[in-house]
Amino acid sequence: MKQQPLREQALEHHQLAPILGVLVATLSGQGFEVAKNSLDAAAAAHLPPFWAGWVQRLRQALVVAGPQGLEAEYVRLFLNPRGALCPPWEGAWQEEPRLFGPRHEGVLRWARQLGLEPREYLRESADHVSHELGLLGLMLTGQVPEEDIAAFWQEHIASWVPSFAAKLQEQANAPFFQLLGGFLASFLEAFPVTERCGSRASHTRAPV
Amino acid sequence: MAHGKALTRREFMEVAGAAAATVAFADSLWSKLFASQFQPAKGLATAQTLITSCAICDSVCGMRATVVDGTLKFVEGLPEDLHGGGKLCAKGKSAPGVVYDPDRLKYPMKRTNPTKGLGVDPGWVRISWNEALDLVANKLLETIQNYGRDAVLILSRPKPDVWMRFVNAIGTPNRVDHLDTCYQPQKIVQGKVFGARLFGHDLNNSRYILSFGWDMPAKSKNVYTWTFAEAKRKGAKVVFFSPYRSATANLADEYFPIRPGSDLAVALAMIKVILEEELYDRSFLENFTNFPQYRDEILAHFAPYSPEWAAELSDVPARDIVRIAREFATTRPGIVPSHKKSLGANYANGPALQHAIAILNILNGSVDRPGGLFYQRLPNIPSVDAIFPPPPYPPKNGVYVDGKDLHPFVKQAGQGMWSTLADGLLRKYPGKIKFAMTNLYTHMSMPNCKEAAQALATIPFLVVIDTLPNEVTDLADVVLPLSTWVEGADLVPRNYRGLYPQVVVRQPLVPAQYESKGIGWIAIELGKRAFPEYFKKPDGSFFTMSEVLDEKVKRAGIAESFAAFRAVGIWSDPKPFVPKTSFPTSDGKLHIYVPEFAEKGFDPLPKWVPKREEPSSEYPFYLITTIPAVHRRNSTQNNRYLHELMPTNFVMIHPRTAADLRVVEGEVVKVSSRVGEVQLPVRISPEIREDCVLIPHGFGHQSRLLTLAYGKGARDGDLIPGQTMEEILARRDVGGSGCIMDAVVRVEKLR
Numbered sequence: 041m042k043q044q045p046l047r048e049q050a051l052e053h054h055q056l057a058p059i060l061g062v063l064v065a066t067l068s069g070q071g072f073e074v075a076k077n078s079l080d081a082a083a084a085a086h087l088p089p090f091w092a093g094w095v096q097r098l099r100q101a102l103v104v105a106g107p108q109g110l111e112a113e114y115v116r117l118f119l120n121p122r123g124a125l126c127p128p129w130e131g132a133w134q135e136e137p138r139l140f141g142p143r144h145e146g147v148l149r150w151a152r153q154l155g156l157e158p159r160e161y162l163r164e165s166a167d168h169v170s171h172e173l174g175l176l177g178l179m180l181t182g183q184v185p186e187e188d189i190a191a192f193w194q195e196h197i198a199s200w201v202p203s204f205a206a207k208l209q210e211q212a213n214a215p216f217f218q219l220l221g222g223f224l225a226s227f228l229e230a231f232p233v234t235e236r237c238g239s240r241a242s243h244t245r246a247p248v
Numbered sequence: 249m250a251h252g253k254a255l256t257r258r259e260f261m262e263v264a265g266a267a268a269a270t271v272a273f274a275d276s277l278w279s280k281l282f283a284s285q286f287q288p289a290k291g292l293a294t295a296q297t298l299i300t301s302c303a304i305c306d307s308v309c310g311m312r313a314t315v316v317d318g319t320l321k322f323v324e325g326l327p328e329d330l331h332g333g334g335k336l337c338a339k340g341k342s343a344p345g346v347v348y349d350p351d352r353l354k355y356p357m358k359r360t361n362p363t364k365g366l367g368v369d370p371g372w373v374r375i376s377w378n379e380a381l382d383l384v385a386n387k388l389l390e391t392i393q394n395y396g397r398d399a400v401l402i403l404s405r406p407k408p409d410v411w412m413r414f415v416n417a418i419g420t421p422n423r424v425d426h427l428d429t430c431y432q433p434q435k436i437v438q439g440k441v442f443g444a445r446l447f448g449h450d451l452n453n454s455r456y457i458l459s460f461g462w463d464m465p466a467k468s469k470n471v472y473t474w475t476f477a478e479a480k481r482k483g484a485k486v487v488f489f490s491p492y493r494s495a496t497a498n499l500a501d502e503y504f505p506i507r508p509g510s511d512l513a514v515a516l517a518m519i520k521v522i523l524e525e526e527l528y529d530r531s532f533l534e535n536f537t538n539f540p541q542y543r544d545e546i547l548a549h550f551a552p553y554s555p556e557w558a559a560e561l562s563d564v565p566a567r568d569i570v571r572i573a574r575e576f577a578t579t580r581p582g583i584v585p586s587h588k589k590s591l592g593a594n595y596a597n598g599p600a601l602q603h604a605i606a607i608l609n610i611l612n613g614s615v616d617r618p619g620g621l622f623y624q625r626l627p628n629i630p631s632v633d634a635i636f637p638p639p640p641y642p643p644k645n646g647v648y649v650d651g652k653d654l655h656p657f658v659k660q661a662g663q664g665m666w667s668t669l670a671d672g673l674l675r676k677y678p679g680k681i682k683f684a685m686t687n688l689y690t691h692m693s694m695p696n697c698k699e700a701a702q703a704l705a706t707i708p709f710l711v712v713i714d715t716l717p718n719e720v721t722d723l724a725d726v727v728l729p730l731s732t733w734v735e736g737a738d739l740v741p742r743n744y745r746g747l748y749p750q751v752v753v754r755q756p757l758v759p760a761q762y763e764s765k766g767i768g769w770i771a772i773e774l775g776k777r778a779f780p781e782y783f784k785k786p787d788g789s790f791f792t793m794s795e796v797l798d799e800k801v802k803r804a805g806i807a808e809s810f811a812a813f814r815a816v817g818i819w820s821d822p823k824p825f826v827p828k829t830s831f832p833t834s835d836g837k838l839h840i841y842v843p844e845f846a847e848k849g850f851d852p853l854p855k856w857v858p859k860r861e862e863p864s865s866e867y868p869f870y871l872i873t874t875i876p877a878v879h880r881r882n883s884t885q886n887n888r889y890l891h892e893l894m895p896t897n898f899v900m901i902h903p904r905t906a907a908d909l910r911v912v913e914g915e916v917v918k919v920s921s922r923v924g925e926v927q928l929p930v931r932i933s934p935e936i937r938e939d940c941v942l943i944p945h946g947f948g949h950q951s952r953l954l955t956l957a958y959g960k961g962a963r964d965g966d967l968i969p970g971q972t973m974e975e976i977l978a979r980r981d982v983g984g985s986g987c988i989m990d991a992v993v994r995v996e997k998l999r
Contacts (some may be wrong), residue, residue, distance in 0.1 A: 041481050057276040057278065060278040064277070064278035064282065065277055112372070117370075118835065119355070137350070139349070139350045140320075141348070141350045145319065151286055153292055154271045156271070156286045156320055157289040158317070158758055159284070159286060160318070162285055162286075162759075163285060163763075165348075165760070170280070174278055174286075177278055177279065178271040178272075181271070182271030183271075190629070195859075242504060
């Protein structure tokens, strides 16, 4: 069973938006300004001290990295030059790694169930970490039955995002991305649904 | 969904296609970012069937693709297609692996690490397309201004036409491609003998297929695979010469393990037999060729090439040479296929062999007749230059770094020269080239690819346009991510089996992924910045790719617009095949004797010359290279489906060689030539001659960015020497052969 999150990590639903904003903005690679805006918004959101501390450390690290440092590290970690050290797609973490394969289709089915479809120009496959977190955020803030949120968590997030967060902390050279990995791991631990769902043993493999 | 069990709520929702819950995009950052990728559904998930053309090889087979909810699921053959005939090869079937390769180049990037080298991290950062295009165009103009147009090198095939407009506007004489290692000799020789390069092989109506190393039915091109199979089914006789027993050999009625490079001797002796015994199609020769005009020269020329002489060189018994010559000449229609990548065509004497093969086809009387080589009947699709006429292009003056200006026919063909490029860049004109662009090319396909990489590394500014991060990407200053053919749009005529005009559409099965763009768009955008006057319409505005495609389909009479053609997918004009009685040469006759060759100091008739290198005590084996059936040269090794079928290569040796070396199956050995060495596991097989070793081409990728292909196998190109244009001229090689089958090697057991 998953460890209960620490009391200070606990999050209310309304506190999720700024945290998801940071995660989606940084992991989708929107660049320095968008990352900075997301952290500024989170800093202004009166988060509990545990999370406010994370946000402050991330802001400092972002300034240290600078636009070019952030970009170079993003490319190095997620976009395959030198070998995609930390692939941001669920499909890449399967026994048979595959982009736009069954994991992509699985997320698309969930999107359809929520009344959404991919735009014609979907820049990344649907199982990109930023898409999965975005979808999770929509489910949490919308009128979605808890059993569905729990099922999505189990089918997609729990199966690989914790491993992704660990890999990110391990592979990042820039303190910003090391912190981001830790921030994501804490978010996963604190996420309200985990208390109800527990976690299942991960059957994914870390990409080599 | 499980049977015999009530539907879960979620399964019900999926079946019903209803939204199980409502969500709304809030006014938060993450929500906005998410909304840029997903939108409220307008309906159910859709499944579409779209017609398109493959582009993995030049067979460009027609396909029906199934796309579900925006994802390409699978492709099938298009039965109406003249090329594929409703069939696809493994490569075509792997289309989803092309577009969904995780290693694709996804965004324009520039290097931040000024230190360049293979294996050195360029420190990539993503940049916008505008920044990338401005950077490239400015650097290009600066190079032209400071060093001249000939300081620009373009490594690219001469297509599509919109890209060539950009290349022509640059005005450099230095556009170089791989064709000297491919069909350039055929193009040059057939261009003079037939007046055109004949793609068409009507194999399925042939009664006799006489083949010099042409393993096409077994490997590369679907258009040849199924028509060859059809010929066999209808009872055609197949005779095959090759130093190793390929799949084609196993399908042949007679197979001869010929000595490498001696195909020409056998062909010359066969011509002698047919001429002296007057077994040729007399009426065809008298009416449609220059045989009557040069009869005496021709008979005298071939007289010395006796079957006994050829047998000595080739290990094919003289009596078989005579018998097969007689059979072939009198079994009509017969065909001697000749295509790029056939073993015989890629020796130093390949151009002479191409000439001899052309003559054998003429002697059979089958040229442009059912069952023979034929001129493709093409639709009349205007080029972009016909649609939007450009101002005059600048003349291509200055230094030709590959030396093609020294060779009249190579210069005229305007292709090549992979094999002489490194010599030019490193020794003849070091420092000449200041700016280069690659378009879907790497040094892996060049002879002596290690030296070729060193040569490319001398170029101060390199732009790589590609779908995948190939080895040359490490040297790039700017990377422009190309969309794959699965995402592309074009009109694709059936030119290999154009029995009548037919066009299949190429259309985006999915939108271009990430920020990749098509080569036409890149050409226009670079053109607008560097040479705007070449990319304007008469009204002064810039033309677009959609306008070009619309005009092409309209003016060719195919459809009202490209969109209308996309909906239909295939267009045919099934006119009856009327055999030609006049041919596109200077006098309308087929030229057995080629006066133009003589005028320029080359042999007007094919003359025996040996291959470039013969085994010696130091390098006792012939090196044979081949392209496996399931890969396209060196471009598909990272495709997950094809990688699964063949992930790596090997060196094939004969059991006696294995015994001499005391090596066992799978043991890694060292193979070396005068230019390099590789290590590979052995595959021991009696299907190869004792004096040969075989290494399949395409493996040994050294780009760490190719997750599947990196480090698998070794490059045959590391063993194949390059050459100089002077060497080509010294052997009076009319076709400028790249000599990729001419290496000799040593094999050693590792200690």
